[in-house]
Amino acid sequence: MKQVTILLLATFLFACNASKEQSSEAEKLTSYVNTFVGTDGPGNTYPGAVVPFGMVQLSPDNGLPGWDRIAGYYYPDSTIAGFSHTHLSGTGAGDMYDLLLFPYNSKFTDDLWPNQKNYRPYSKFSHDSEEAAPGYYKVLLESSGITAELTTTERVGMHRYTFPEDTESKIILDLGYALNWDAPTETRIKIENNHTISGVRKSQGWAAVQHVYFVAEFSKSFQSAALFMDNKKMGVNEVQSKNTKFEATFNTREGEQILVKVALSSVSVEGARENLQKEIYHWNFDSVRFAADSIWEETLSAIKVKANEYQKEVFYTNFYHLFLTPSVLSDQSGKYKGADQQIHTAGGFKRYDTFSLWDTYRAAHPLYTLVCPGKVEDFVQSFLAHYDETGLLPVWSLAGNETNMMIGYHAVPVIVDAFFKGIPMDAEKAFQACKASGMNDTEEMKNYRKLGYVPLNKEGENWSVSKTLEYAYDDWCIAQFAKALNKTEDYKLFTKRAANWKNLYDGKTNFFRAKDMDGNFLKPFVAKEYSNAYCESNAWHYLFAAQHDMEAFRDTMGTNRFEELLDSMFTYYPAPEDKLPIFSTGMIGQYAHGNEPSHHVPFLYNFVDKAEKGQKYIREIIESQYSNQPDGYCGNEDCGQMSAWYVFASMGFYPVNPANGVYYFGSPSLNEAEIKLPYGKVFKMTAENNNKENIYIQSVTLNGKDYPEHFINHSDIMNGGELHFVMGAESGKNK
Structure with a gap:
């Protein structure tokens, strides 16, 4: 077991600068993670087993389609149709769900989708008989009495099923199973011997061409095995069709455990086989689970916090979600x-x-x-x-x-x-x-380069304002890169393009507005209305989108008006009759924390010397838009972004411009946080007199010296040291 653990840690530990010292059991960081957070409400997360940035996301599927089940699992549901090996975390995209494995027996044979040709067995379950932790998931399938447990390495999912006595215990692998946008285009299964199968599931969905090759090994030989093609039982050892399925039958004793290892590859069956041989060459489920837990403990220890139990649960659950994507592909x-x-x-x-x-x-x-x-x-x-x-x-x-x-x-x-x-x-x-x-060379980019903005097309469906603003930001980044590499002409070109936000700014309304090809603002214009000129947003959400040029934007608008519109952003609430799209959640006035475009806005009060106003709203967002419950996200978690906002904000700073290495102060909700840095350095944030009432910064010191700035540079953090906030119940501006 020691050799196995060392091998897995060597394989999966990545270059995060975490301490090699494990936390004591009393301070085990993985114990603070609730993987069910985000599985209710609009979060769209999954609760299953995964290691940091893993190729395999092995998680239960309720088996039902719909927006609430984008990640395959919805907390209010009471059915499980199986355990698929790929999932997206917190998105609005109904894709993946590859390689559904499911155990059942003679006790319960109802069809989950009786109106469809393809028989899909399922089980009822209760949250009372369900548990999960980073790298581990367990549930009692009440309809059959089978206990299912899941764990993973980076590229291999491992199942452990504990069966009751039954002569008709079965495990199926259903490659025709699909949800939401996903659809198989070609599937293939081969029975290699009496305990191994292999094949591929090719599909299309949000991603047009998906290939998931696999090798699955069973710890017990099949009593019998069958392959199905288009729901017809075939007397062969290999099948190929859009819809194929494998079914193994076992005679099980009471409490007998059957394990299955499923390795993935985007390349070939042999690639999956090599992944399996190098990552799990044994049948010790507990050692794989232990290794996954150890990897997560090391990963989460990159930041150590001092806070109450509730705050730790919310912090480490958010920190955990940061590491679910990207996913290794090779x-x-x-x-x-x-x-x-x-x-x-x-x-x-x-x-x-x-x-x-x-x-x-x-x-x-x-x-x-x-x-x-x-x-x-x-x-x-x-x-x-x-x-x-x-x-x-x-x-x-x-x-x-x-x-x-x-x-x-x-x-x-x-x-x-x-x-x-x-x-x-x-x-x-x-x-x-x-x-x-x-x-x-897209048509939109040609227009953008020619006109200095993306014009709204005749159908009004091209998010023209949002694209112009986001292109301008990216152009600023290219300009800075060019300057650093002494590429003078490129620097001039992209610096000019970085100012394109000015071309859609309307000084009369103080909003960014869509224009036609001739440079005319489109009418009518109502800032709170959701139109196709704005990506998943309205004019309010994109009002402060010049992240790279905020001082110039403030000066263009005027400091007083800038502050007034910030105030209105958080106080001008939608009317009851307003039709809000599905993405507008977590609303505080027109600020929508459930979507990304305005995540930096509460920190902008630093630009008008009214930081205390931002501190109030930042603490309100921390307290009201996050929790340790299944509905603990106010919007899609979005592959770590919603969580990253919380991690930064709880420590008291946030990157308004994500590419300039500057973090603006907010209102730290944690009493202490230590970030472990390269070369043994540590950066510590401490907040004195901090509680739910004392939300305003009174003073700041950096390494014991008074610090008058309202931001901290990345270089200061990487040098190590201590950023110390003194908090109070009233504005600390004049103290």
Whole structure:
């Protein structure tokens, strides 16, 4: 067992700068994580087993489609149709759910979807008989009396099923199973021997071309085995169709356990087999679970906090969700299916995918630079591999595909932020990749370059305002990169483009508004109305979107008006008759914390010397929009962004501009947080007299010296030391 644990830790521990000393049992950080948070309400998370950034996300599926079940599991449901091996965390995209495995027996044979041709057995379950922790999930399948347990390594899922006595105990693998946007295009299963099967599930959904090859080994030989094609039992050892299924039958004693190991690969069955052999070469479920727990404990120890039990639960649950994506795409051999649908080999790095960049560039990726800079190096190399494969950086990449969902070219700020923070990279190639994305030849980009804005098309469906503002931000990032590399002409070009926000600013209304090709503002205009000029938002949500040029934007608007509109943002509530879209959740006035575009807004009071107003709203968001309950997210968790906001804000600072290495102060809710840094350094945040009433910063010291600034630089954090806040119940502005 010792050898197994060492091997798994060596395989999965990534370059986060966490202490090698494990926490004491009383302070076991994984015990504070509630993996059910986000499985109710709009969070769209899953509760199952995964290791940090793992290829396998092994989790229960209720078996029912719908928005609430985007991640496969919805807390109010009472059915489980099986355990699939891939899931998305916190998104609005109904994809993945690959390789559904399910145990059942003669006690319960009802069909979950009786109106469909393909028989789907299921079980009822109760949360009273369900438990989960990082890297582990367990549930009693009440309809059959079978207990299911799940754990994982990076590329292999491991199941342990404890059966009652029955001569008709079964385990099925259903490759035709699909939910929401997902649909199989080709599936294949081969019975290799009396305890091993292999095959592939090819599918299309949000990601157009998905390949999941697998090898599954069973700890007990099949008493009998059958393959199904289009729901017809076939007397062969291999089947191929859009809809295939495998069923193994066992004669089980009371309490007998059957284990299954399922290894994945985007490349080939042999790739999956190698992943299996190198990651789990034994049948000791508990050692795999222990290793997963150890990896999570090490990962979470990158930040140690002092707080009450409730705060620790919320903090570490959010911190846990930060590490569920991106997901490793490459095999143990380094091979992976690229975005050009060809097989490539990652040399000297792990290839990652599942980059929800419209969300995560804002806070999740800056947080990675603090807690796991070694992984950021791999992320950047993964971006550059995507560039090699497609000629552009990823926008929203998934399962070796470019989905082109959402807007902007937000791999750029991630790369530029990493560059200025000293993350190793091929800077010249990285710049060329950034420039290529900023100079792409879509019709919208041609108009953007010609007009200085994206015009609203005739149908009004192109998110023109949002795209203009986000392109301008990314252009600013490219300009800074060019300047650092002495590329004068590029610096001038992209600096000019970075000011394009001015082209849609309407000084009469003080909002960013859509224009037509001739430069005319579109009418009528009502700022709170949701139109197709704004991405999942309205004009209020994008009001302060010039993150890179906030001082100039403030001066253009006027300081007093800037402050007045900040005030209105948090006090102008939607009317009862207003039709809010599904993404507008977590509303405080027109501020929607349940979506990303305005996440930085409460920190903008620092730009008008009214930080105390922002401190009030930041603490309100911390207290009202997060909890340790299943509905603990006010909106989609979005691959770590919603969680990263909380982690930053609870420590008292946040990256308003995610690529300039500056973190603006808010209102720390934690009494103490220690970030473990490279070379044994530690950065500590402490908050004196801190409680729910004392939400205002009275004074700040850095390493014992008075600190008059309203922000802290990344370099100051990386040098180590202590940032000390003194908190009070009233504004500390004049103290």
